[in-house]
Amino acid sequence: MLVFEFKAYGKKEQYHKIEEAIRTGQFVRNKCLRYWMDNRGVGKKELYRHCTQLRAQFHFAAELNSHACQAAVENAERAINRFYSNCKKKVAGKKGYPKFKKHSRSIEYKVSGWKLSECRKRIAFTDKKGIGLLKLKGSRDLHFYQIEQIKRVRIVRRSDGYYVQFCIDSPRIGLKASQLKNRAVGIDVGIKYFLADSDGGIVENPKFYRKSEKGLNRANRKKSKKFQKGKPQSNNYKKARNRYARKHLRVTRQREEFVKSVALRYIQSNDLVACEDLNVKNMVKNRKLSKSISDAGWSKFLMWLDYFGSVYGTKTVAVDPHNTSQNCxxxxxxxxxxxxxxxxxxxxxxxxxxRDTNAAINILKRAQNTAGHAEINAWGEMPSSLVGETLLGYGDSLNQESLPL
Ligand SMILES: [Zn+2]
Known part of the structure; x- marks a missing residue:
């Protein structure tokens, strides 16, 4: 599954209509969740039936394309299934009981409700929400793919505008940089560096957040000054809030691009990449280290590693990091x-x-010992349709990928 993203341009009224479509999707999702909470044990079928009832009852729900409504139901279902599977696996701590969404940012269409123009630089949304024709700007060319290959179309709001994502069903066989046979590497992620590998290489931590911290704090203060307690917020507050959000978006994109390029480099030049099975969620709880850890973006790194691994046919193995830094x-x-x-x-x-090189070698050895019989693929359980969602959560493009076409 490929995900291409374009920035969308339209008129103000069109943006309002996008917002309404997003709100409707959120409404359907939340209603289905409510229905599940009130009638425990209901399955997919009942949820779809409930969605049909909603469409009969609320005219604004009927206005949204029926497949887009279905996608919203599937979204609720995913949250429910995740909760059940966490319970079954007895995950430590919170099990992730599904929550109602308050601030959805996206709406997903399937194969209907939209139409690409002849030039494929414009997309029209044809359901009764009336979004209409949007101009698309981006570096990708949709001409290489059949319309039937586009399985999902998503409109996403970010602080700097609206984006349209296309999920394209296309097998990707990546090309390795050269004929490297049986090259394996172990990776140890750390605080001091971003990572150290078993060949003795080190990738420094770029610390994007810390570098922009001053500017971020300034924007945040300006925003807070304009906040009026107990009153509807002024336009100046909203502007300041948007400026603050855009600054964050910039940091996030910088981090994403960095992490992506590092992951791609390791995947392309190896046949096996071993990494720690880090529970980043638990590590971030350590307050002192938390800023450095979140800043480093390891969990995103692991996700990209896994994604590129599947594209380039490189094995990724997560190993138990216990004692890897202690043992010789x-x-x-x-x-x-x-x-x-x-x-x-x-x-x-x-x-x-x-210290970290030693740990990386240990990680590699452990992976080679286990890879033979039991492969631990800690991050490989994501459905491919979700990969795009998670990976492109903030990112802007797939710049770093070299696409074989
Ligand atoms: Zn020794």
């Missing part, structure tokens, strides 16, 4: 060290290495 990668004996000890010096065999 040369003789296997445990050498205890604190977080501040940056060099691994083994008293047993005399092996000396950078």
């Amino acid at each position: 990668s040369n003789c296997g004996k445990k050498v205890s060290k604190s977080l501040s000890t940056r060099t691994h010096i083994c008293p047993h065999c005399g092996y000396v290495a950078n």
Whole structure:
């Protein structure tokens, strides 16, 4: 599944209509969730039936394309299934009980309710919401694909405008940089660096958030000053809020591009990439480290690693990181060290290495030991239609990908 994204241009009234479509999608999703909460145990079929009732009852729901309504139901269903599967797997901590959405940012159409123009630079939304014709701007060319290959069309609101995403059903066989056979690498993500690999390479942390922190805080203060308690907010407040959001968007995009390019590089030049099975969610709870960890964007990195891995046919293995930084990668004996000890010096065999390089080698070894019989694919359970959603949550383009066409 490929996801292409274009910026959409239209008139103000059209944007209002997009907003209304987004609100309707949210309404259908929330109503289905409510229905499930009140009638525990209802399945997909009942939810669809409920959606049909909603469309008969509310004229604004009937105005939205029926397949788009279905997509909203599927969205609710996904949330429910995720909750059930977390319960079944006995995930530690919160199980992610489905929540009502208040601020949806997107609406998804399936194969109907829209029409691409002859030049494929314009898209018309043809349902009764009346969004009409939007101009598309982007670096991708939709001419390479059949209309039937476009399985989903999504309109997404961001702080700098509206975007249209196309999910295209197209098998992708990526090309490796060269004929590298049996090249494997282990990756250790850290605080000091973004990551260290088992070949001794190190990728520095770019710290986008910290660099922009001053500007972000300034924009945030300006926004807060204009906030009026207990009153409807002024236009000046809304403008300031938007300026603040755009600054955040910029940082997010910088981080995304960085993480993506690093992941692609490792995937293209290896046949096996081993990484820690990090539970980033738990790690971020450590307040002192949390800013550095969120800033580093490891979970996004792991997701892209997995995505590119499937594109380029590179195996990605997540291993239990337990003791990987403590054990000696040369003789296997445990050498205890604190977080501040940056060099691994083994008293047993005399092996000396950078702490993180040593850990990366351990990760690689562990992966090679397990990859033979049991492959742990911690991030591979995402349905392909969701990959685009999660990966392009904020991102703007797939610039870093070299597309074989
Ligand atoms: Zn040793």
